[in-house]
Amino acid sequence: MKRMRILFTGVGGQGTLLASRLLGEAAMSAGIPVRVSEVHGMAQRGGVVESTVMLGGIESPIIAEGEADLLVGFEPLETLRALRFCSTDTVIITNTAPIPPFTVTLGQAEYPPIPRWMEFMGSTFRTVIAYDAEAVAREAGSTKTVNVVLLGTLCATGLLPLRPEALRETIRSRVKPKLVDVNLAAFDRGLVQAQ
Amino acid sequence: MHELLTHDPGRFMLLLGNEAIVRGAIEAGLAVSAAYPGTPSSEIGNNLFQIAQDPSSDISFEFSTNEKVAMEVTAAASAAGLRTLTSMKHVGMNVASDVLMTLAYMGIKGGMVIVCADDPSLHSSQNEQDSRYYARMASLPVLEPTSPQEAKDMTMEAFDLSEALELPVILRTTTRTAHVRGPVKLGNIPKNKKTRGHFEKAPMRWVAVPAVARTRHKVLLDQFEKAHGLAETSRFNTLSGSGRTGILATGVSACYVADVLEELHLFDRVRFLRLGFVHPQPRNLIRDFLAGLDQVLVVEELEPCQENALKVAAQEMGLTLPILGKASGHIPRLYELTPKIVKKAVCHALSLDHPSPPLPDLAALPPLPQRPPSLCKGCPHTETYGVVKEALSDLGLLEKTIFPTDIGCYTLGLLPPIQMADYLLCMGSSIGSSAGFSLSTDQKVVSFIGDSTFFHSGIPSLVNAVHNGHRFSLVILDNGTTAMTGHQPNPGIRLTPPGYSERHPRISIEAIVRACGVRNIAIINPYKKKEAMEAAREMLAKDELSVIISDAPCILYLKRMEGKTQKRTPATEQTQAGDEGRDRT
Numbered sequence: 001m002k003r004m005r006i007l008f009t010g011v012g013g014q015g016t017l018l019a020s021r022l023l024g025e026a027a028m029s030a031g032i033p034v035r036v037s038e039v040h041g042m043a044q045r046g047g048v049v050e051s052t053v054m055l056g057g058i059e060s061p062i063i064a065e066g067e068a069d070l071l072v073g074f075e076p077l078e079t080l081r082a083l084r085f086c087s088t089d090t091v092i093i094t095n096t097a098p099i100p101p102f103t104v105t106l107g108q109a110e111y112p113p114i115p116r117w118m119e120f121m122g123s124t125f126r127t128v129i130a131y132d133a134e135a136v137a138r139e140a141g142s143t144k145t146v147n148v149v150l151l152g153t154l155c156a157t158g159l160l161p162l163r164p165e166a167l168r169e170t171i172r173s174r175v176k177p178k179l180v181d182v183n184l185a186a187f188d189r190g191l192v193q194a195q
Numbered sequence: 196m197h198e199l200l201t202h203d204p205g206r207f208m209l210l211l212g213n214e215a216i217v218r219g220a221i222e223a224g225l226a227v228s229a230a231y232p233g234t235p236s237s238e239i240g241n242n243l244f245q246i247a248q249d250p251s252s253d254i255s256f257e258f259s260t261n262e263k264v265a266m267e268v269t270a271a272a273s274a275a276g277l278r279t280l281t282s283m284k285h286v287g288m289n290v291a292s293d294v295l296m297t298l299a300y301m302g303i304k305g306g307m308v309i310v311c312a313d314d315p316s317l318h319s320s321q322n323e324q325d326s327r328y329y330a331r332m333a334s335l336p337v338l339e340p341t342s343p344q345e346a347k348d349m350t351m352e353a354f355d356l357s358e359a360l361e362l363p364v365i366l367r368t369t370t371r372t373a374h375v376r377g378p379v380k381l382g383n384i385p386k387n388k389k390t391r392g393h394f395e396k397a398p399m400r401w402v403a404v405p406a407v408a409r410t411r412h413k414v415l416l417d418q419f420e421k422a423h424g425l426a427e428t429s430r431f432n433t434l435s436g437s438g439r440t441g442i443l444a445t446g447v448s449a450c451y452v453a454d455v456l457e458e459l460h461l462f463d464r465v466r467f468l469r470l471g472f473v474h475p476q477p478r479n480l481i482r483d484f485l486a487g488l489d490q491v492l493v494v495e496e497l498e499p500c501q502e503n504a505l506k507v508a509a510q511e512m513g514l515t516l517p518i519l520g521k522a523s524g525h526i527p528r529l530y531e532l533t534p535k536i537v538k539k540a541v542c543h544a545l546s547l548d549h550p551s552p553p554l555p556d557l558a559a560l561p562p563l564p565q566r567p568p569s570l571c572k573g574c575p576h577t578e579t580y581g582v583v584k585e586a587l588s589d590l591g592l593l594e595k596t597i598f599p600t601d602i603g604c605y606t607l608g609l610l611p612p613i614q615m616a617d618y619l620l621c622m623g624s625s626i627g628s629s630a631g632f633s634l635s636t637d638q639k640v641v642s643f644i645g646d647s648t649f650f651h652s653g654i655p656s657l658v659n660a661v662h663n664g665h666r667f668s669l670v671i672l673d674n675g676t677t678a679m680t681g682h683q684p685n686p687g688i689r690l691t692p693p694g695y696s697e698r699h700p701r702i703s704i705e706a707i708v709r710a711c712g713v714r715n716i717a718i719i720n721p722y723k724k725k726e727a728m729e730a731a732r733e734m735l736a737k738d739e740l741s742v743i744i745s746d747a748p749c750i751l752y753l754k755r756m757e758g759k760t761q762k763r764t765p766a767t768e769q770t771q772a773g774d775e776g777r778d779r780t
Contacts, residue, residue: 062534
């Protein structure tokens with residue numbers, strides 16, 4: 001089985017951990033060896049939240065510089081910060097809707113211009129899928145589903161050893177019943193973003 | 196029913212390392228557990244707390260006031276013949292170590308597992324001490340998992356081991372093994388386990404006076420010798436591969452090594468010893484491992500525990516082969532290891548070029564704004580800091596004030612724009628260090644401590660401050676919960692599940708402060724600026740000990756508890772009647 005390292009990065013509250021967990025659950029159900037690592041504790045107080053999903057028998061819970069096969073960035077600044085984990089072959093999926101850190105709001109730092117750096121990514125990496133996932137999530141019914149929109153796009157790359165239906169099934173069984181429909185809608189909207 | 200009580204043997208669940216430990220304990224017949232929370236160990240206590248509230252469970256669990264108390268509670272229950280578990284972060288072991296050192300002499304009856312979670316790289320800690328040294332100092336066996344499945348299996352094994360040796364067994368994790376999820380195969384939950392113990396009096400066994408402890412120390416050394424034998428046959432120690440170079444690794448380091456060996460196809464060049472029963476080292480297995488090798492690389496995080504033990508073993512066997520690791524510079528002693536560091540070390544030892552993926556040129560990237568953690572929007576601590584800062588400024592004292600602080604969310608007061616944290620050592624250090632600053636300088640001293648930290652280790656230092664006449668102002672940030680580690684209850688908790696407060700009476704911080712003999716006390720609501728400022732100015736102007744109790748609940752916790760009453764009302768999650776129900780003093 002192909003070994004695969006997937007890095008999720010985002011900001012506390014964006015549902016990064018839920019997305020990596022859903023992928024992990026789907027992989028386990030499909031009998032694929034999987035490990036998911038999570039950031040807990042102080043790092044979650046509005047800070048950066050990173051998680052990894054390792055498929056195919058990898059034992060390491062973390063990813064070394066240059067070794068991510070896939071990067072899913074929930075926030076563009078965090079995507080830029082995580083580029084060191086990518087090689088030029090890494091497939092990158094990123095939300096383009098920014099969440100400025102308080103260092104920027106207080107005027108202590110400058111938020112990098114997003115279009116310019118998306119262009120840089122496009123010319124540096126083989127595959128970059130960048131779009132406003134927050135807008136897509138809003139269309140699906142809730143901006144809280146950015147995580148599942150991006151999961152849909154990740155699935156649509158065709159690189160995962162999982163079919164979309166496997167992830168839909170995991171969403172049905174793992175998400176709170178009243179939130180299942182909006183998450184399925186978000187997932188399906190995410191799926192078509194990769195095209 | 197709690198998910199970890201699922202009775203479906205053979206089924207796989209995607210569990211966190213910490214959840215797997217809880218499940219292992221349940222399957223092993225855990226009866227009594229106690230803990231104080233701390234990252235990366237907190238989910239163990241959180242899950243056991245929820246499970247203990249579940250009517251279908253007969254496990255007793257308490258959040259104790261600190262790790263020392265939790266270890267005493269579980270040790271005594273083990274002496275009464277029950278299976279027990281206590282968990283803590285590495286620095287919690289410092290607090291509990293007074294118990295640990297003599298508990299090793301006294302031993303136990305029912306199996307006792309001590310989970311100690313280390314934090315290499317200090318993700319959420321004040322140091323990165325290696326708690327394996329405690330095991331050496333106490334002469335206790337240690338198991339260390341590499342995956343959630345192993346975490347469950349080792350927890351179960353640790354109970355058996357503990358009963359076989361009549362010693363507590365340490366299960367050591369690190370951030371990466373505590374916070375990794377993986378498939379875990381469920382086993383049976385025992386039906387008729389022992390939940391009531393009986394303590395057989397035997398003063399010559401259980402009372403640690405010198406005459407008894409002298410004989411018990413000998414027993415400990417004998418039992419530790421037996422532990423060597425058990426390590427030899429442990430299924431958690433495995434030897435694989437062949438070649439003239441040996442690699443010995445433990446914990447998450449073994450995962451990194453396994454991935455490198457797989458990726459670079461090195462199984463015919465390397466003999467790989469994975470140790471899961473990490474202390475004491477199995478002598479015969481080590482002898483078999485070393486036989487015929489030209490060199491050994493030891494891969495472990497933090498201190499060179501395995502490396503030094505291996506050097507001793509090699510010396511005893513008359514071997515002079517190079518043992519590479521920390522001393523040789525192959526493996527750093529600082530911070531956690533990464534797959535990259537380990538790959539480089541393995542390649543270095545084998546004189547291989549290490550392949551690197553095609554790296555992007557990122558030199559053009561601008562400096563990226565940091566996203567440091569910060570106090571939540573609307574957090575009462577921000578208000579309290581504001582009140583104290585302004586009051587000190589009014590009094591003309593702000594510039595000359597030293598702010599000793601303590602461990603909790605409010606430690607973030609270090610960062611701009613608050614910047615009111617000048618000195619911190621450990622849990623409770625705010626009060627003791629305030630005494631030191633006040634007696635040694637002419638500066639004003641104003642320190643901060645949270646409610647849970649005050650109960651944990653603030654009270655003796657407050658008694659000390661009163662008795663020895665130290666002059667400073669202490670601000671107790673009472674948000675009614677242990678917020679930073681995930682809202683665990685502490686003795687001062689106000690918002691509680693129904694039924695909880697009948698069994699757990701609230702202890703008033705104000706009453707304790709008064710009983711300690713503090714004469715100047717003000718209780719403020721930091722959201723009521725005017726009254727709070729007035730009271731704060733009065734207290735901060737005193738030239739003797741004064742205490743301000745800032746009484747305002749954690750807003751996250753308040754929201755969570757209120758949200759739960761509105762949305763669903765299962766018996767275990769309902770709150771008391773909001774603010775009206777709060778027991779104000």
